[in-house]
Amino acid sequence: MDYSNGIKLIATALAYGLGAIGPGIGIGILFSKAVEAIGRNPEAENKIRVNMLLGFALTETLAIFALVIALIIRFAS
Amino acid sequence: MNINISFISENIFHIFGIGITNALLTALIAFAIIIVGTLLLRASLNSYKPTTGELVVEMVYNSLNQLAEDVLGKVNARKYFGFLLTFFVFILVSNWLELVPLVPGVGILKTDNAATANFTQAKNPLCILSLNCYLTPSGIVEAKAADFTPIFRAPTADLSSGVTFALISVVVTNLIGLWYHKFGYLSKYLNFTSPLNFIIGIVESISELGRILSFSFRLFGNIFAGEVLLAVITALSLGLATILPYGLELVVGLIQPIVFFLLTTVFISMAIDHH
Numbered sequence: 001m002d003y004s005n006g007i008k009l010i011a012t013a014l015a016y017g018l019g020a021i022g023p024g025i026g027i028g029i030l031f032s033k034a035v036e037a038i039g040r041n042p043e044a045e046n047k048i049r050v051n052m053l054l055g056f057a058l059t060e061t062l063a064i065f066a067l068v069i070a071l072i073i074r075f076a077s
Numbered sequence: 078m079n080i081n082i083s084f085i086s087e088n089i090f091h092i093f094g095i096g097i098t099n100a101l102l103t104a105l106i107a108f109a110i111i112i113v114g115t116l117l118l119r120a121s122l123n124s125y126k127p128t129t130g131e132l133v134v135e136m137v138y139n140s141l142n143q144l145a146e147d148v149l150g151k152v153n154a155r156k157y158f159g160f161l162l163t164f165f166v167f168i169l170v171s172n173w174l175e176l177v178p179l180v181p182g183v184g185i186l187k188t189d190n191a192a193t194a195n196f197t198q199a200k201n202p203l204c205i206l207s208l209n210c211y212l213t214p215s216g217i218v219e220a221k222a223a224d225f226t227p228i229f230r231a232p233t234a235d236l237s238s239g240v241t242f243a244l245i246s247v248v249v250t251n252l253i254g255l256w257y258h259k260f261g262y263l264s265k266y267l268n269f270t271s272p273l274n275f276i277i278g279i280v281e282s283i284s285e286l287g288r289i290l291s292f293s294f295r296l297f298g299n300i301f302a303g304e305v306l307l308a309v310i311t312a313l314s315l316g317l318a319t320i321l322p323y324g325l326e327l328v329v330g331l332i333q334p335i336v337f338f339l340l341t342t343v344f345i346s347m348a349i350d351h352h
Contacts, residue, residue, distance in 0.1 A: 064298030
């Protein structure tokens with residue numbers, strides 16, 4: 001029996017599912033620290049927001065890499 | 078589900094042997110929007126009674142200028158802001174073009190096999206709701222999604238545009254560093270003063286290549302995944318629940334150019350303040 005299609009579907013799901021754990025935790029930590037910093041020092045909100053968005057984009061990239069690999073497995077192989 | 082998702086943009090037609098893809102067509106439309114929009118805005122500039130469009134553009138321009146000045150300093154920000162703002166405007170328009178209602182929907186039904194060139198007419202017109210048939214000028218026909226080619230597709234949903242932006246950004250950043258430090262800049266990558274510095278130089282050059290990869294995949298992944306998400310949720314819920322990913326794509330399409338702008342600014346400032 002040929003299980004390759006089934007294995008591809010499992011691989012797609014696992015690829016993104018496991019790959020989103022890390023960035024999810026990371027983004028949660030990032031935003032919680034940013035909000036806490038804004039609460040302590042409301043005047044520096046602009047600077048904090050700039051660095052927060054920068055950090056968010058860099059950590060979200062890792063989740064996007066995982067998503068792209070999942071899509072490659074599902075649709076292009 | 079009869080959805081058409083493909084990584085690679087399909088060719089619509091060929092000119093002189095070069096294929097014109099649907100992403101290229103939409104990129105030309107993005108150019109036209111930007112040029113026409115800028116000319117219209119310029120014709121209606123008025124200091125005494127500013128229009129809403131002018132105020133929005135001024136707000137965006139001022140906040141981005143403030144960001145660039147915070148990172149680069151006033152003199153350098155003045156020099157490089159045009160380059161950076163171009164990235165922002167083009168990526169923003171390209172990202173938001175995937176949200177225009179008929180962008181993945183209007184297309185060409187074509188087959189390669191002349192024997193199946195006559196699609197069968199659908200027996201029940203309501204099969205359009207279940208996405209198994211397509212509306213053509215000659216009636217509703219049954220066709221598979223593999224035969225359908227959309228004419229329009231968000232330009233940034235194509236990996237080529239992401240790689241182009243990444244290459245331009247990284248090459249220009251290194252050229253700016255060369256302009257400022259005039260061959261002393263190469264000591265960032267090839268440093269023979271000590272073995273430790275040599276290894277640090279090699280790690281720096283690998284991280285430059287990693288930058289190209291991460292720039293391109295960030296743009297491509299966000300927008301392509303957004304298109305897939307919109308297509309799947311529209312297919313599953315007959316178009317009722319589409320507003321939820323639509324909002325997400327609006328926000329993501331706005332944050333990505335800001336991030337590109339910020340990262341390029343930071344890398345330019347790192348190249349200028351090398352020593």
